[in-house]
Amino acid sequence: MVSSTIQFVYNNQICNIKNPDPNKTILEYIRNDLKKNGTKEGCAEGGCGACTIVLGELKNSKIIYRSINSCISFLPTINGKHLILVENLISKNNDLHPIQKAMVKFHGSQCGFCTPGFIMSLFAMYKNYKKFDKEIIEETLSGNLCRCTGYRPIVDAAKSLNNKKDNDHFKKDQKNIIKLLKKINNQEIEISYKNKKYFSPKSLISLKKIIKKNPNSYFLSGGTDLSLEVTKLRGEIKNMISLNSVKELKFIKKNKNFIEVGAGVSLYDFQNVIKSYYLDFYNILKRYGSVQIRNVGTISGNIATASPIGDTLPLLLSLDAIVKIQTKNFLKSIPLNEFFISYRKTKLKKGDFVYSITIPIYKKNYFKAYKISKRFDDDISTVCASFNLSIKDNKIVKARVAYGGMSETPKRAISIEKKLNNSIFSEEIFLKAQNMIKNDFSPIDDMRASKDYRFEIAKNLLMKFFYEISTKKNIRVN
Numbered sequence: 276m277v278s279s280t281i282q283f284v285y286n287n288q289i290c291n292i293k294n295p296d297p298n299k300t301i302l303e304y305i306r307n308d309l310k311k312n313g314t315k316e317g318c319a320e321g322g323c324g325a326c327t328i329v330l331g332e333l334k335n336s337k338i339i340y341r342s343i344n345s346c347i348s349f350l351p352t353i354n355g356k357h358l359i360l361v362e363n364l365i366s367k368n369n370d371l372h373p374i375q376k377a378m379v380k381f382h383g384s385q386c387g388f389c390t391p392g393f394i395m396s397l398f399a400m401y402k403n404y405k406k407f408d409k410e411i412i413e414e415t416l417s418g419n420l421c422r423c424t425g426y427r428p429i430v431d432a433a434k435s436l437n438n439k440k441d442n443d444h445f446k447k448d449q450k451n452i453i454k455l456l457k458k459i460n461n462q463e464i465e466i467s468y469k470n471k472k473y474f475s476p477k478s479l480i481s482l483k484k485i486i487k488k489n490p491n492s493y494f495l496s497g498g499t500d501l502s503l504e505v506t507k508l509r510g511e512i513k514n515m516i517s518l519n520s521v522k523e524l525k526f527i528k529k530n531k532n533f534i535e536v537g538a539g540v541s542l543y544d545f546q547n548v549i550k551s552y553y554l555d556f557y558n559i560l561k562r563y564g565s566v567q568i569r570n571v572g573t574i575s576g577n578i579a580t581a582s583p584i585g586d587t588l589p590l591l592l593s594l595d596a597i598v599k600i601q602t603k604n605f606l607k608s609i610p611l612n613e614f615f616i617s618y619r620k621t622k623l624k625k626g627d628f629v630y631s632i633t634i635p636i637y638k639k640n641y642f643k644a645y646k647i648s649k650r651f652d653d654d655i656s657t658v659c660a661s662f663n664l665s666i667k668d669n670k671i672v673k674a675r676v677a678y679g680g681m682s683e684t685p686k687r688a689i690s691i692e693k694k695l696n697n698s699i700f701s702e703e704i705f706l707k708a709q710n711m712i713k714n715d716f717s718p719i720d721d722m723r724a725s726k727d728y729r730f731e732i733a734k735n736l737l738m739k740f741f742y743e744i745s746t747k748k749n750i751r752v753n
């Protein structure tokens with residue numbers, strides 16, 4: 276069934292919007308149409324968290340609560356979900372929610388402007404976890420900026436929620452919400468608003484038909500890159516095809532040799548799977564944007580943008596990952612190493628989309644990755660480096676070295692790899708290899724760093740990798 280009406284649950288009832296403007300953000304809808312002004316606009320580019328709201332989603336008949344940046348999420352993506360705003364936290368008898376009580380008690384509301392965003396991030400944490408340690412609290416708050424007073428009172432408020440029984444009114448209404456969500460979950464969406472079109476197919480077959488009829492459309496995954504065309508550049512996206520509801524793209528396949536991640540998997544879901552294979556991949560993902568960004572952003576979106584500073588890309592390159600591309604007629608696999616052509620250009624032809632990414636598992640290899648950015652959390656890389664080394668009898672059998680932020684595309688350092696391959700694993704060979712960096716890259720000066728800095732840091736990261744594996748110790752500042 277195809278519908279032009281999006282449906283979602285709000286305030287314990289199903290709401291309908293027929294043919295909404297696909298370029299309208301959820302934030303604009305909340306503030307201008309619903310007239311709920313608790314949710315704030317700070318940066319309008321996903322960076323400050325003032326606009327954080329929570330969407331409830333059904334997964335195996337349970338509700339998963341995800342915090343998102345409403346300023347960079349298009350309204351139609353709300354379809355099939357439960358919209359929760361800061362105004363909804365208070366109970367019918369005007370009792371503050373436990374999160375709000377804790378924020379009052381610990382003086383966590385300081386400037387006030389950013390507070391609703393903090394509360395909503397904490398709300399998602401409160402609903403999704405039973406206990407919150409330092410790591411969970413810090414991760415939860417990584418996408419909410421406080422630039423006036425400090426995080427301590429907010430962290431104290433979060434800590435105080437530990438071991439409190441979740442008995443809020445959402446818990447009490449849960450059965451009803453699930454019933455409502457089940458009622459609305461089955462529609463494919465096709466919106467036509469003035470000169471704009473938006474499609475949200477549910478199956479690969481429908482997706483292919485839509486692409487055939489609308490070959491000039493943009494694909495929408497998490498929208499954490501695409502939406503900025505509208506919110507920041509004030510442009511317009513005429514035709515959009517959302518990949519978010521295509522069930523065949525939401526998969527993670529694992530066996531002893533590889534992991535295959537479908538295009539529809541969020542970075543947040545992926546981070547928890549990759550953790551048991553490559554800890555440093557997980558560590559980099561934990562510093563990728565924020566929870567709000569990773570809750571919607573996808574690895575396929577990161578690959579398709581081909582950004583020179585896309586964080587997963589050097590890691591995937593060093594692991595010899597394979598991209599599966601769905602073309603008009605068939606599914607083809609190509610090494611990621613051959614996928615990037617030039618600045619933000621890939622081998623994708625019109626109508627092609629990234630179907631999945633396959634990551635080989637090298638159990639015996641040394642794999643490490645480092646991200647250098649100005650801020651630890653919620654910042655993009657100046658340089659990102661990834662190393663994957665197979666050593667046998669103290670000899671380097673295969674070296675993979677890849678960098679982001681060093682050229683117009685993320686790239687492997689072929690000269691460094693050549694120098695390392697078939698050599699004795701030693702400081703001497705790494706010192707020689709690091710000097711090959713100028714053969715592989717010619718970085719630029721920009722606001723994040725000078726080209727000399729980039730060269731220096733790239734060389735140092737290679738040596739850091741060597742010292743970390745030879746001393747079996749992580750040399751990290753957290």
Ligand SMILES: Cc1cc2nc3c(=O)[nH]c(=O)nc-3n(C[C@H](O)[C@H](O)[C@H](O)COP(=O)(O)OP(=O)(O)OC[C@H]3O[C@@H](n4cnc5c(N)ncnc54)[C@H](O)[C@@H]3O)c2cc1C
Pocket residue numbers: 320321322347493494495496497498499500501502518538562563564565568571572573574575576577578579580582584585586587623627628629630653654655656
């Ligand atoms: C606040 C903020 C922080 C960020 N922090 C980081 C960071 O730390 N590290 C980092 O690397 N990036 C970061 N980004 C950039 C952004 O998150 C990435 O580019 C992201 O991976 C894009 O994925 P997405 O699913 O949101 O893609 P979208 O925005 O939906 O799409 C991006 C582009 O790819 C195309 N596309 C999407 N999916 C597919 C597909 N399956 N096949 C073909 N084309 C497709 C779209 O048409 C669009 O052109 C940040 C962005 C924001 C707003």
Ligand code: FES
Pocket residue numbers: 315316317318319320321322323324325326327344345346347
């Ligand atoms: S307004 Fe800053 S993240 Fe949305």
Ligand code: FES
Pocket residue numbers: 383384385386387388389390420421422423424425
């Ligand atoms: S409490 Fe709002 S910016 Fe610090």
